[in-house]
Amino acid sequence: MSDAERPHILPVDPVRPEPERIAIAAQAIRAGQLVAFPTETVYGLGANALDEEAVRAMFAAKDRPPTNPVIVHVADEGGARELAADWPEAASKLAARFWPGPLTLVVNKTRAIPDVVTAGGSTVALRCPNHPVALALLRAAAVPIAAPSANRATMISPTTAAHVLVSLRGRIDFLLSAGPAERGLESAVIDVTVDPPVLLRLGPISPGALRGTLGVAVALPTKQFFEQRPARSPGMSRRHYAPQAILLRATGDGRRDVERLVSGGFRVGWIRIGSSSGQAALPPTVHVIEMPDDATLYGAKLYAALHTLDAMPVDQIVVGEIPSDEDWLAINDRLDRAGAAPQNDDRSDDRRT
Numbered sequence: 001m002s003d004a005e006r007p008h009i010l011p012v013d014p015v016r017p018e019p020e021r022i023a024i025a026a027q028a029i030r031a032g033q034l035v036a037f038p039t040e041t042v043y044g045l046g047a048n049a050l051d052e053e054a055v056r057a058m059f060a061a062k063d064r065p066p067t068n069p070v071i072v073h074v075a076d077e078g079g080a081r082e083l084a085a086d087w088p089e090a091a092s093k094l095a096a097r098f099w100p101g102p103l104t105l106v107v108n109k110t111r112a113i114p115d116v117v118t119a120g121g122s123t124v125a126l127r128c129p130n131h132p133v134a135l136a137l138l139r140a141a142a143v144p145i146a147a148p149s150a151n152r153a154t155m156i157s158p159t160t161a162a163h164v165l166v167s168l169r170g171r172i173d174f175l176l177s178a179g180p181a182e183r184g185l186e187s188a189v190i191d192v193t194v195d196p197p198v199l200l201r202l203g204p205i206s207p208g209a210l211r212g213t214l215g216v217a218v219a220l221p222t223k224q225f226f227e228q229r230p231a232r233s234p235g236m237s238r239r240h241y242a243p244q245a246i247l248l249r250a251t252g253d254g255r256r257d258v259e260r261l262v263s264g265g266f267r268v269g270w271i272r273i274g275s276s277s278g279q280a281a282l283p284p285t286v287h288v289i290e291m292p293d294d295a296t297l298y299g300a301k302l303y304a305a306l307h308t309l310d311a312m313p314v315d316q317i318v319v320g321e322i323p324s325d326e327d328w329l330a331i332n333d334r335l336d337r338a339g340a341a342p343q344n345d346d347r348s349d350d351r352r353t
């Protein structure tokens, strides 16, 4: 295949994926090729996790720094245990309750996992995704699949196959296209090698839900954790998951900020909960995206909204205030990161991957 023809797009049914199409993608994984596939969180870029060359090619396709380890996907808890040097009780409890699902467990790795996957670290992040296409691919390939989000290191995670193409056209071999990701936010990542476990990345499963299953509160990473070198979890650095346009978080619905920017001559994207019916009309240079007031639905739409506004393009994105309760924690976290100023302290790992 020439770069112009890559990737080969395979449309599949999201609920009952066609076995012959899954077989093509699975064969490609086994042959060391790169396959983007849907999960319930975001689309992933898959490579055979046991094939060092394939994983290197995946890092190259994403421009991902080799210092940022990737998540390994498995078909079930048994598959995860095979890759773990030990399986703490916390891992058993969390896997029983939340797998398949949007939770990634960091455990000590066995030698089967090449160092390139874990950025040289002794732990590996494991997840069993809750998506029929991802699970069918994992079963058919019969190898664990290393898969970060299927975006280039400078872009937002993809929640549709079209987003993958914008970012990775010409760089990957296959794309399983199966409609929008249901959750739209990356998995929660929890380190269970320590007691109590440490929640490294907020995600669709809340700290409260984790505490309910573990019987103890999870710890949040300390400032020192993020200052460790080599970085323990580089993808958690401050500016991450960011659109090209500058993002401003407003107090209130954001209308005042939008009006000020418009009068300054800027093209503005406005993400806000609810509709503006009954309010004064806005000029056509403002692109409004109305969001649901339910955290799960808002999370599912957020990255697609950012992708849309980046494609317009707009100069600045204003995001109206959202609730601060636990259901909204992961969304608040991603918006904080998307709005963080680019850092100039030369942290090579501070990339959006």
Ligand code: TXA
Pocket (backbone or CB within 6 Å): 039, 041, 042, 043, 044, 045, 068, 069, 070, 071, 102, 104, 106, 118, 121, 123, 124, 125, 127, 129, 147, 148, 149, 150, 185, 186, 187, 188, 189, 200, 201, 232, 233, 234, 235, 236, 353
């Ligand atoms: O929902 C998701 O998790 C998606 C889908 C495709 O599964 N994947 C995803 O992968 O978001 P990625 O690579 O974009 O983010 C993985 C995060 C990064 O922040 C990385 O630093 C962290 O997990 N990570 C990976 N391995 C780790 C490890 N051994 N210890 C600590 N953090 C790790």
Ligand code: MG
Pocket (backbone or CB within 6 Å): 148, 149, 157, 352, 353
């Ligand atoms: Mg990512």
